[in-house]
Amino acid sequence: MAEGSLAAVVLAAGQGVRMRSNLLKVLHPVGGKPMLLHVMERVEELGADPRVVVVGFQAERVEELLGGRAVYARQSPLLGTAHALLRAEPLLAEHRGPVLVLYGDTPLLRLKDLEDLVRAHTAAGVGCTLLTAEVDDPTGYGRILRRDGRLWRVVEEADASPEEARIREINAGIYCFEPGPLFSALRRVGPRPPKGEYYLVDVVQIMVEEGTGAQAVSSSNPEAVLGVNTRRELARAERAFRLRVLEDLMDQGVTVVDPGTTFVAAGVEVGRDAVIHPFSVIGAGCRIGPGAEVGPYACLVEAVVEEGARVVASVVEGSRVGPGARVGPYSHLRPGTVLEAGARVGNFAEVKNTRVGRGSKVPHHSYLGDAVVGEGVNVGAGTVTVNYDGERKHPTTIGDEAFIGCNANLIAPVEVGKGAYVAAGSTITRPVPPGALGVGRARQRNVEGWVGRRFDRRGGGGR
Ligand code: UD1
């Protein structure tokens, strides 16, 4: 019977040659987060202590990522999973309880599978309990060989006979061991041709044969143990992870119209009855309020979309879209923008570091930068805040209920007073007082007969 607390060892030293990457395999992200971090989070949730990470290729990058969340054992040269695990022995010298061993390339692990594994191990009093899964395509995994229904050994794909290769019960690569029997068995594992690697899976047969005992526990969810060795598998993991995030949102009362074209980062809060339309990407750090509608074709980065607001075919970065406000189609809110309740931006508008007051409209083709726009303002089509003089940015202030005619240039710093009007086509360089009309454009004159005279001079012809 195992006693004492649980330790964990995560193997993360192997380069991951099959990825054909300059980056260590376990640092490739799934759902925007390195695979190793997914594994580490599960290990922390289990309360495992100590948490040993075996590092080798790009060891510094792993240590930089995890910092004090783990202690580190170095493996060099990289001679296989048994060789890697043996490197952790000195760090576990004081440890008495079971040791959970995981690989850093299984980002979809569920806490429940790990808990079940540890529980089954503790109850059975064997040297090793390993997690298995029944998969449709076992390619690349170690196959589970049983005798009289009991775990007997694990055969790696390269060593499997054609008959063994057809077995669909695979080694998930997640194990719970008793430390004493583990390390003595590890020392007895020999190198395997052709590469001379030491396989961790070989301890299973050693323990079975010496009578320490080994058992298998199967996971009810084969997808959760997906091991990523190639870019194709990375994409499979990404897809599965994404669907998991979306299904969690659906369970909370969010409508996801087309999960196949919707990307939501983990940890994004989405309120009840919100609707996410197809072709939408919602990145980390976003929050979507109840009843809000996002998409189709929305891209949100660190954006807050409040209750009942809508964002259609637009990009919103580092901005807040207030309750019932509307963005798009075809608009870009850049960092520092706040739309107050019921405000409207778009079609075709760019707004940067600007506050647009309650119920104000920027409905067509405008650029607002470094501006404060009051309530109930109408910003006409083509209005531009001329905020940049080539060296510095300057602010524009537009008072409540002001009306900016089409195609106005507001040369900042400048202020348009409360209730003031700006005539269409104006270039405003001085403040417009409250209630005034600001006109800043050349007066129109008509030159009678001009067209006829122009063509006469050319000696006829034309118009
Ligand atoms: C391994 C198992 C296989 C199992 C599969 C589950 C062995 C021999 N095989 O195969 O039975 O079905 O995982 O996904 O264990 N690593 C090191 N040092 C090394 C080699 C590897 O730390 O010298 C680390 C890697 O960084 C990786 C993990 O161990 O995180 C697994 O190595 P990998 O080469 O991916 O093993 P698989 O071939 O997938």
Ligand code: CA
């Ligand atoms: Ca693997």
